[in-house]
Amino acid sequence: MNLKNILILAVALTHPPSTFALWPIPRSLQTGTSFVKLASNFDIENQVTNAPADLLDAIQRTKTLLATDKLQRLAVGRGLNDSTAVGKAQSLSRLTISLLPGHTVARSIAQEAVQPIGQRSEGYSLSVPSTGAAATLTANSTLGLFRGLTTFGQLWYDLGGTTYSFQAPVVITNDSPAYPYRGLMLDTARNFFTVSDIKRTLDAMSWVKMSMFHWHVTDSQSFPLEIPNFPEISSKGAYSTQQVYSSADVQDIVSYAGARGIDVLVEIDTPGHSGSISASHPEHIACPQSDPWSDFAGEPPSGQLRLASQATTNFTANFISAIAKTLPSKLFSTGGDEINTNCYAHDASTQADLKSSGRTLEQALNVFTQATHKALLDIGKTPVVWEEMALEHQVSLSNETIVMVWISSQNAAAVAKKNLRIVHGPSDYFYLDCGAGEWLGNDPTGNSWCDPFKTWQKAYTFDPLANITAQQAPLVLGGQQLLWTEQSSPENLDSIVWPRAASSAEVFWTGAVLPDGTARNVGSALPRLHDIRYRMVKRGVRAIALQPEWCAIRPNVCNA
Amino acid sequence: MNLKNILILAVALTHPPSTFALWPIPRSLQTGTSFVKLASNFDIENQVTNAPADLLDAIQRTKTLLATDKLQRLAVGRGLNDSTAVGKAQSLSRLTISLLPGHTVARSIAQEAVQPIGQRSEGYSLSVPSTGAAATLTANSTLGLFRGLTTFGQLWYDLGGTTYSFQAPVVITNDSPAYPYRGLMLDTARNFFTVSDIKRTLDAMSWVKMSMFHWHVTDSQSFPLEIPNFPEISSKGAYSTQQVYSSADVQDIVSYAGARGIDVLVEIDTPGHSGSISASHPEHIACPQSDPWSDFAGEPPSGQLRLASQATTNFTANFISAIAKTLPSKLFSTGGDEINTNCYAHDASTQADLKSSGRTLEQALNVFTQATHKALLDIGKTPVVWEEMALEHQVSLSNETIVMVWISSQNAAAVAKKNLRIVHGPSDYFYLDCGAGEWLGNDPTGNSWCDPFKTWQKAYTFDPLANITAQQAPLVLGGQQLLWTEQSSPENLDSIVWPRAASSAEVFWTGAVLPDGTARNVGSALPRLHDIRYRMVKRGVRAIALQPEWCAIRPNVCNA
Missing domain, CATH: 3.20.20.80 (Glycosidases)
Structure with a gap:
């Protein structure tokens, strides 16, 4: 092992090679180290009675993004190193979405979104097992379900046509915003x-x-x-x-x-x-x-x-x-x-x-x-x-x-x-x-x-x-x-x-506080911000590069 | 006439309502105050013997831009005030392009463009009469002709499907660059x-x-x-x-x-x-x-x-x-x-x-x-x-x-x-x-x-x-x-x-010097830069706005 490799290894040990890239990061987040992939017949199953049209539309849009994002991991090799793990990963066939007990009357997302500021129900819980068992998304409102669908849509990467996630199981409990006005x-x-x-x-x-x-x-x-x-x-x-x-x-x-x-x-x-x-x-x-x-x-x-x-x-x-x-x-x-x-x-x-x-x-x-x-x-x-x-x-x-x-x-x-x-x-x-x-x-x-x-x-x-x-x-x-x-x-x-x-x-x-209890900081934010930026570009929004691609695929290596 | 109108008139008198918008402005430029419009059968007539393909292509591209730019004048009303003058204007049916005597062996534009720096022939002369007589473009080289075509393409505005220019006659004599490297x-x-x-x-x-x-x-x-x-x-x-x-x-x-x-x-x-x-x-x-x-x-x-x-x-x-x-x-x-x-x-x-x-x-x-x-x-x-x-x-x-x-x-x-x-x-x-x-x-x-x-x-x-x-x-x-x-x-x-x-x-x-003998300055540049920017947008380049549109159509009114 020459000096070059020692240096690269040192970087790898002190900086995780990639990041679980949710933006904004949930206020509660537990992740594992397993891979899981979407089954070819993956579906999002709506269990909301009398679901409003805009919720059904949001489900459909989420399914479309899962198929079209095709974002490769921001890591050296852009996910090629994941090949073996992806091959062995369990297949997720379903995400079920439902309102929590006592919240069966579903207003539309649009109706929830214009409730008086401070009285909106945006919280949700999401669980994505690594076992292939159904993922679940629950909330008190259709707006909460929509926020959860947004989170779910950020979990996935593409490797040669397979859509996968790499830090399962993912457990998010009662993620809800610190402030209602985010504009x-x-x-x-x-x-x-x-x-x-x-x-x-x-x-x-x-x-x-x-x-x-x-x-x-x-x-x-x-x-x-x-x-x-x-x-x-x-x-x-x-x-x-x-x-x-x-x-x-x-x-x-x-x-x-x-x-x-x-x-x-x-x-x-x-x-x-x-x-x-x-x-x-x-x-x-x-x-x-x-x-x-x-x-x-x-x-x-x-x-x-x-x-x-x-x-x-x-x-x-x-x-x-x-x-x-x-x-x-x-x-x-x-x-x-x-x-x-x-x-x-x-x-x-x-x-x-x-x-x-x-x-x-x-x-x-x-x-x-x-x-x-x-x-x-x-x-x-x-x-x-x-x-x-x-x-x-x-x-x-x-x-x-x-x-x-x-x-x-x-x-x-x-x-x-x-x-x-x-x-x-x-x-x-x-x-x-x-x-x-x-x-x-x-x-x-x-x-x-x-x-x-x-x-x-x-x-x-x-x-x-x-x-x-x-x-x-x-x-x-x-x-x-x-x-x-x-x-x-x-x-x-x-x-x-x-x-x-x-x-x-x-x-x-x-x-102010990240889910791991540390203070919000630009150092840990940058890799995740890269990720949402690259995802935005995939979705047709011309978000700009924050760093050379060399840096974007090497979290924290290009620090000041 | 109330105070408002007096103020608007004062602005109009001290600032010409619009500008002849060439960029870069030719080193020699004479303009008149007549309108001229492109005839429905307007054509660019190549008189270069054995014209290279890239010159013919450039002529074709110029004709396409004349038809597709559809840039309205940057003036209040976006040219509507020109209606009468455009209606009465003479029609230009031809631009003839030719090499000057002694320059009959035509290299391609591409060949001219890679001549040793400092030995390139980029000059051209262009005349656009107001009478409807043919416009003429001459140069010593195909590269010069190309530069002249570029100038010609910036002369025109659209008013309800009519392509017109408003400062004819235009006479540009031996416009050539101050420096060969413009990169x-x-x-x-x-x-x-x-x-x-x-x-x-x-x-x-x-x-x-x-x-x-x-x-x-x-x-x-x-x-x-x-x-x-x-x-x-x-x-x-x-x-x-x-x-x-x-x-x-x-x-x-x-x-x-x-x-x-x-x-x-x-x-x-x-x-x-x-x-x-x-x-x-x-x-x-x-x-x-x-x-x-x-x-x-x-x-x-x-x-x-x-x-x-x-x-x-x-x-x-x-x-x-x-x-x-x-x-x-x-x-x-x-x-x-x-x-x-x-x-x-x-x-x-x-x-x-x-x-x-x-x-x-x-x-x-x-x-x-x-x-x-x-x-x-x-x-x-x-x-x-x-x-x-x-x-x-x-x-x-x-x-x-x-x-x-x-x-x-x-x-x-x-x-x-x-x-x-x-x-x-x-x-x-x-x-x-x-x-x-x-x-x-x-x-x-x-x-x-x-x-x-x-x-x-x-x-x-x-x-x-x-x-x-x-x-x-x-x-x-x-x-x-x-x-x-x-x-x-x-x-x-x-x-x-x-x-x-x-x-x-x-x-x-x-x-350093504008064709009217004054020093190059940002004040007179801005209206012309607006114009080339709006034209770039029409041509599919996402050039940004320099000012509110309100200012862009009122040259010099939004000065510091």
């Missing part, structure tokens, strides 16, 4: 994305058990959302008539998401970030496309709803209500970020309204927000807002309001002090768009405002409870990574999002 | 790219008149290049047998490139970055996959050719010769970067060879390099090396050697002082991989070694003659942007390269 935000206003792009994103989200699609659908650049009774807003405010999500598209997206365990949180940002409404309703917009834009908005173009106008307030409450009531989600975001006061200072109409009502701008904002939130509360929806509404303005928010922290991770504590529920989306950890340079023109040396690039590692180290007391902890609903699309389009959607956005999916599902 | 480097060793990925990249390169594809085909991670008489190197050193460029693939790629005016510069990096050869020839590799890798190489895995061994030297010269002689290019790179001396210090075999020959490591490196370069010179090839071979080692390089600057743009001056020819590829301007975070494992906070992200703007501001005297200027052959693929794969190839890499294509074609 991704996509901005479809700065650049447009097709329904197909969104569905592909929802698929990938479901593969890592994300629960929330935060759809920042409109902004000052464009208004691509058709709203019932307000068709002019999108027909005039979208980039083109082809770049509009019709009501049918919205229902299609919402249904597709629901069937994948994902609740769609639609945001129509108000009163700022609404300049695109000026194309149809100039009477409701202050400072549309003003010059220089930097005096009137955070980015071009400017334009804000005339919050002090009763007519504008009614208009806003009405279109919010009109769209929200078509959506199954209990949540709806009215935005509320980056309100530019100079815009209103220079808007004669707003100044007149303030004068006649005797209100300050802040008081008018409170009235405006109360009205839009009342429109939501009246139809049983919970308002969601950006952090400024809680921290920078004098707005009375109902206790149920959910606040999204974005400016800095440091700001979550202040929201908690106000006893409001929190979704973490801080730009210093979770902004997928940072670090790709200045997008504003005529700036030869500029970098992005939120440099540097937010790596998957940075996101993975996020602590949802930093500076939060134990008493406040229940306020933390979870968090999400976000893609603002100044420099993104369908062309780089997959590559800028995946696999990075899987980081927060594990942060908020698994929590 | 892109792709690393296919860290992660593998398919032949299809490479061809798509070559297409996009040709659209911006790039002339060189620097193919960093092998490295220590993998050796995906089949070499005649040395099939074992790739069959054992590639990631898999499916991840090898066969000899047929190589010829396919080279032909495809040549037909698009692109010379393929193949690099086999030696004596460093060659660890993958150890799989087939352990006798020739020092310190393969040694641990810790950081003691033996810049990145994992380590492994270098035993440069002091006569057998290894012969082996290396032989396989370099074996592959180089199958390639039409006059250029071949032997690499030469990042040689790790500690690897050799710990290699008993190398130490014995040094001792027996009485040479220092530097002397042995010189002998090794002389041998590999002689193998190239013997078959009429010009050696290309990384800058360390000229600046850090005591190696005698022939005067014809081309040196690639990569460590810093500051190092070009030192290469010029040695009177060696220069290709600019500095990491501080042109590395496309920088800024996406640390790829090494187990480093929660690391950024990339060459942070920040190199924006298109940064690349665009590059000065090829900085710190170069007028006398040295002829040594500067041009430059290239480079993609090292630790974190890249087919999934993000287009999005990480395009449209950024178009920056240097214009830097090295157009030079």
Whole structure:
């Protein structure tokens, strides 16, 4: 044995040659060292009485993925060393899925996915014996069964047409998420994305058990959302008539998401970030496309709803209500970020309204927000807002309001002090768009405002409870990574999002502690993240390489 | 007229509503203000006697793109405001293409593309009248005609099925590149790219008149290049047998490139970055996959050719010769970067060879390099090396050697002082991989070694003659942007390269001065770069958005 072999052996002994690659890793997980393979007649047997269609569809999709993933193990030889063990392995002929006793009335996955946040039943138990005896998946709800099917679909590798797993028996008991809100935000206003792009994103989200699609659908650049009774807003405010999500598209997206365990949180940002409404309703917009834009908005173009106008307030409450009531989600975001006061200072109409009502701008904002939130509360929806509404303005928010922290991770504590529920989306950890340079023109040396690039590692180290007391902890609903699309389009959607956005999916599902009792850490995460990335590619999502393939098939050998 | 309209008008007056979007912009360009449209029977008439097949193919491809691009103008309304003018426009029925008198013997585009660098004939003249009279394209060579066809293909927009141009007459006289080397480097060793990925990249390169594809085909991670008489190197050193460029693939790629005016510069990096050869020839590799890798190489895995061994030297010269002689290019790179001396210090075999020959490591490196370069010179090839071979080692390089600057743009001056020819590829301007975070494992906070992200703007501001005297200027052959693929794969190839890499294509074609006599600048570049990006997307290359579409259709309105 020469020096080279000694070194390789040393690496092999200190680092297991491959990893059981579940993402997010279950909170409870026991594995063995046996191989098991899928029988040629393998089937998933549904034992749920009156199973909803979306559960049956999910079973069918899982069976399809088992046949089509054809992912080879990320190990030197890509599984060839498993040949003997696979040949001798027992054959698994069945996975049975059933609801636990007392849970026989099956709501659809989509119905479960839109239960009030915090009341969703996502837990499941899964057992995959090594003996060839049937695997079993149980849960209290169809949503839990769906999460379990997702886990089951990640257990398998391909070797010359045989689908096998190598750490049987697998026993997962009551795996359920640490936080109910595990999301991704996509901005479809700065650049447009097709329904197909969104569905592909929802698929990938479901593969890592994300629960929330935060759809920042409109902004000052464009208004691509058709709203019932307000068709002019999108027909005039979208980039083109082809770049509009019709009501049918919205229902299609919402249904597709629901069937994948994902609740769609639609945001129509108000009163700022609404300049695109000026194309149809100039009477409701202050400072549309003003010059220089930097005096009137955070980015071009400017334009804000005339919050002090009763007519504008009614208009806003009405279109919010009109769209929200078509959506199954209990949540709806009215935005509320980056309100530019100079815009209103220079808007004669707003100044007149303030004068006649005797209100300050802040008081008018409170009235405006109360009205839009009342429109939501009246139809049983919970308002969601950006952090400024809680921290920078004098707005009375109902206790149920959910606040999204974005400016800095440091700001979550202040929201908690106000006893409001929190979704973490801080730009210093979770902004997928940072670090790709200045997008504003005529700036030869500029970098992005939120440099540097937010790596998957940075996101993975996020602590949802930093500076939060134990008493406040229940306020933390979870968090999400976000893609603002100044420099993104369908062309780089997959590559800028995946696999990075899987980081927060594990942060908020698994929590701080891995199933073996150790702390969550990037070292043990990387091999598993490689695995889900390669699996995503097999499934048609263009997730990027995290390392040279040489490293991907040699866990921990390419460490810093 | 209200304030809003006044502001919009002001913007319209100070910023032309759209731009004549050629990329790279010709060095000579006169345009008018008339519209002209393609007649329904528009044709490109070849007047070249005995035209080579690749010219005829290029004509056919151009005609196809004219029919399929269907790019709408990047202006508010996407060309709808042009309706009247387009309706009244004269119809162009013909583009005639011909060689200038005295240039009747037509070599193929591919043959012209591999002429010695600096002796290529890429110039062309193009005239597109507004009267409906035939457009004319002339050049001294088929390569020049190809460049002119590329320009012609960028002149046209679609409005409801009519293909039109709006700044006729267009007169371009003797447009030819400021520098002959306008390249892109792709690393296919860290992660593998398919032949299809490479061809798509070559297409996009040709659209911006790039002339060189620097193919960093092998490295220590993998050796995906089949070499005649040395099939074992790739069959054992590639990631898999499916991840090898066969000899047929190589010829396919080279032909495809040549037909698009692109010379393929193949690099086999030696004596460093060659660890993958150890799989087939352990006798020739020092310190393969040694641990810790950081003691033996810049990145994992380590492994270098035993440069002091006569057998290894012969082996290396032989396989370099074996592959180089199958390639039409006059250029071949032997690499030469990042040689790790500690690897050799710990290699008993190398130490014995040094001792027996009485040479220092530097002397042995010189002998090794002389041998590999002689193998190239013997078959009429010009050696290309990384800058360390000229600046850090005591190696005698022939005067014809081309040196690639990569460590810093500051190092070009030192290469010029040695009177060696220069290709600019500095990491501080042109590395496309920088800024996406640390790829090494187990480093929660690391950024990339060459942070920040190199924006298109940064690349665009590059000065090829900085710190170069007028006398040295002829040594500067041009430059290239480079993609090292630790974190890249087919999934993000287009999005990480395009449209950024178009920056240097214009830097090295157009030079320092725009056709209107002003200095090249990012302000006037952006609208044109948007245009070529949208056109690339139409042609199937997933080039990313540079700004919100709102900004893309309003040139200069979204400036910083």
